[in-house]
Amino acid sequence: MPARETTESGPALPQKYSVKQLMAYFPHTDQDRDDMLKALGLESIEDLFRCIPEKIRLGRDLDLPKLASEPELIREMGSMADRNARMDNRPSFLGAGSYLRFIPAAIDSLSSRGEFNTAYTPYQAEVSQGTLQAIMEYQTMLCQLTGMEISNASMYDAGTALAEAVFMAYAVRRKGNKVLVSEAVHPEYRRVLDTYLADHPVEAITIGLENDLTALDSVARSLEENGDDVLAVVLQNPNFFGLIEPMENASSLLGCGKGEDDAPRRDRPLLISIVDPISLGILKDPGAYGADIAIGDGQQLGNPPNLGGPTFGFFTTLQEHVRKVPGRIVGETVDSDGKRGYVLTFQTREQHIRRERATSNICTNQGLCSLRGAMYMAFLGPEGIRKVAEASARLAHYAHGVLTKIEGVEAASTAAFFQEFSLRLPAGAETVYRTLAERNIGGGLPLGRYFPEREDEMLFAFTELSTKEDIDNLASELALVFSKDLREANA
């Protein structure tokens, strides 16, 4: 396709049309414009803007680059893309909330269908049954995976889902203004929560760690000290360091769940659990240990890392809280013939109806990303997600064995982990990351970025796409680097 021509010098305004040629993007011909203006009784396009006072008109062209044709755009943006480090063309061990996973090929082709991708929020239910049924199935599959009772249609990401979960807990509890947040919750999520709480009556109290696990003693102490002021406790499982938290102990500490002969304790802080959806292929689900709200990031369900976005946040809870849930929810109903259909429901919670008293201000969510999440769950099924989780865990445990054998390297924690763990290295982790990059290996996350006192620690993540060979190679490169460091130190 030939490059579209542009005018050399800026056009002199005003003129009849600022777009002189027939541009590909607008379907209007000169004749069309003339006919339409004539019907309106106007001389020129300028006449349409008479309501805008002259003194605030721009009166010049925007100072933007001249338009680029498709081939020019592909070249320009391709060369920008080339300057980013990819995860798919070298072994990479970065995780910490964003992971490269196998995505069934059919997901790209189905989710890019214009009927899904170019539709709006399904307010007009009768012409949006495709989107609505897909969301209904998404809600159901997330409930199956998490063991929770209801799900919303999606949040922006896990960080904002956490903030909304705390707001919801505040609305459910109607008393207390303190939320206990484990230091092992992803630092990004905690920072988002801090931003959201800046002008909110709720205060976040950080709970410290023992062996990189949430110190439940501290939780118990804080509950005792603060009594009814604690409205919720936030834990992440596996936690930021990849470790499996004692969720059942935390749950009984709070009195969650329904005991055999014991009625559930209603007047208690809520347990907010941030979960890795893939881990639920093998790990105990939040429904099983009695979480009140289970949230997380859905990126791993069929979405590439995308520099952290767009992904989607998921939000699940118990049916009794439905009127406090943020965001859209789809429900089943019947049409005028009694036939099954789906609609957006409990809309009186939402901003377009309830305005300043809405449960959340969210409107646009992450629809297409959660659709990909639904497709992922459908294609993989229970067995597929179990296999993905199991492969990730087994590869990570193999790597743990190999890497901790390297001289000077030791595990940062002795606790059980899923697919990710932190190692203490005999050199600064940032330096190691760069050295590995020179050898075309994407290293793990230098933890000093989030925890200054952990600058010698690196958080390594493994997924089903990691291979034994890549892990062996990582181990031998690290051994080489450290032995060289040691030699130099001894010299």
Add this chain to the structure above:
Amino acid sequence: MSEQPTLFELSRPGRSGTEPPEPDASLPALADCLAEDHLRQEPSGLPELAESSTVRHYTRLSGLNMSIDTNFYPLGSCTMKYNPRINEVVASNPGFSHVHPLCEDHELQGYLELFSRLEKMLAEISGLPHVSLQPAAGAHGELASLMMIKARCRERGELERDVVLIPDSAHGTNPSSCTIAGFKTRNINSGEDGTIDLDSLHEALGPDVAAMMITNPNTLGIFESRIDEISALLHEAGALLYMDGANMNAILGITRPGDFGVDVMHFNLHKTMSTPHGGGGPGSGPIAVTDELEPYLPVPRIVRSEDGLELCGDRPLSIGKVRSFFGNSGILVRAYAFIRAHGPEELRGISEHAVLNANYIRHRLEQAYHLPYDTPCMHEVVFTAKKQKAGGIRALDIAKRLIDLGYHPPTIYFPLVVHEALMIEPTETETPETLDRFCEAMLQIAREAEENPDLLKAAPVTQVVKRLDEVNAVKTPILTCPCDEQPSEVEAG
């Protein structure tokens, strides 16, 4: 169009849609990795389907939607324009999609360059010098902006300023975002011409006002032509002016919020810059601000150093992080492509054609449908069903009848200030033939409202379902598909 069974009804035990990579047999066994009490006792109850069945399922579901690709979609306030395919192509480059957010800055120079250029473009378009690309959607941009306004009040020791003024025609997200940011709201009435009533503004302005949120053109599709007076009034009172950028499609390259006194605004890239709506998202809601508000922008900021571009988190006055990692990067890539593909002239052309199309519809339908305001419209036009209501026909009935005639309905019952509102936004990418056919359909419906109202009340009859009972959905909530039952006999051929 036939009903599609749910994934759970199609599920059969033992089927599988895909085979994930098989781990090396020599790896440690799962039992040696994790203790029994960490593991789930029962497999998750996800559906079990063959790949072919799942592909067919979603393909059939897609056919139950109206979309821009299939239908005229004049949903007011939502700017449902054609989404150029080139944007999808460039965004799917693995150099954008397969990039980890925690790479080092020097490994992200392509992304940071793109973001930096996009910030500059949005600054030029808005007339406001500083931009943050992080908010994930319009409402998220509103919230971030209000948090900044709050932070500024705190910094200046003006926390007694805890009220935000909101016109009665505003989007619901405006007051809702105020509450989260710790503000109370105070209503401002619309005047007889549909613009902000300055008397009402005078009355509401006081030392407790931190800001006013406007939409310009407002949600009636009318330009606030006294905007410079409004901004002067607010600034004199020590308050800031916020603009909801939902309607930027009307004014690109024609007038700029920064030039008419706006201090902070958000863009909806999924509206103005044509990134696909995705059936509800993802969007992107960058915010643009004055020099004075720049220190409060969310972190990280992009800064240029000797080594190239860097992400900077060290900003003492910043409100902090508004979401994990960066923004909805994939959407930012698409928006960049869209602006580059248009350049300054075509960008202005967008607004010219959007306003031309809306006025054309206004002209063709003004006899048959009641116009609540006589003021000329910009990119969208709000009618009401007042004339039809006498015969018992509501805006909802008109909307549903449009479905049977092959069109997605306009936005209805919004803005709240107009009773029985029908808000039509055609966008610039529709041909005059499409507009004509749509107007013919609307005129036909106006006739039917008199001659055969039952036709409207029974609509729609052409879709997979007829009119759905929303009340029943709340009264008898079914929020997940039944999955424990025996597989149904329904098989999707």
